[in-house]
Amino acid sequence: MARLLYSAICSLDGYVVDAAGRFDWAVPGEEVHQFVNDRERPVGTYLYGRRLYEVMTYWASDDPDADRSPVSAEYRSIWQAADKVVYSASLSSVQTPRTTLSPTFDVEAVRHLKESATADLAIGGATIAVSALKAGLVDEVSLYLNPVAVGGGTPALPHDVRTDLTLVEHHVFGDGVVFVRYAVS
Numbered sequence: 001m002a003r004l005l006y007s008a009i010c011s012l013d014g015y016v017v018d019a020a021g022r023f024d025w026a027v028p029g030e031e032v033h034q035f036v037n038d039r040e041r042p043v044g045t046y047l048y049g050r051r052l053y054e055v056m057t058y059w060a061s062d063d064p065d066a067d068r069s070p071v072s073a074e075y076r077s078i079w080q081a082a083d084k085v086v087y088s089a090s091l092s093s094v095q096t097p098r099t100t101l102s103p104t105f106d107v108e109a110v111r112h113l114k115e116s117a118t119a120d121l122a123i124g125g126a127t128i129a130v131s132a133l134k135a136g137l138v139d140e141v142s143l144y145l146n147p148v149a150v151g152g153g154t155p156a157l158p159h160d161v162r163t164d165l166t167l168v169e170h171h172v173f174g175d176g177v178v179f180v181r182y183a184v185s
Helices: 030-040 050-060 070-081 107-116 126-134
Strands: 004-011 015-018 045-049 083-087 099-102 121-124 140-146 153-155 165-172 178-184
Touching (some): 004 126, 030 070, 045 050, 107 121
Parallel strands (some): 004 121, 004 140, 045 083, 045 121
Antiparallel strands (some): 004 015, 165 178
């Protein structure tokens, strides 16, 4: 059975976007981005909510000038090689290859996907991650804590669900970002 991995780049006070919807403070530096690449390489399928999917479509382009660095180009290849499922009631279609659209987050369908997948799944987007956490589908939670407090916005973790976690890995980067990876108990 594949694992379902939830990963989020967030502020130190736990938000993936600030109250105005901005996340410019979350752009990873080269060291963090390479670490992300190494963590994402084995993922076979990404599960996204609409907003994160729209952000991630940036990586669908084959324009070599769109990459800031070799690390960025490497991530583009990793992202393009994986399947994607987008959960959205407002989108009528998706424009990226290897992508399917589902109007709702179906817990049983995701459970079946975990059981049948040959590679790990990654869930992205705090809103659908909350649904997956509530349903007990998430196996690991990884956070990239940025050295900024934004004071509000969209939380990386739900406020109304208890999730017991066991720390299995941590790493401190030169730019002050702290990575923590937890197994869901």
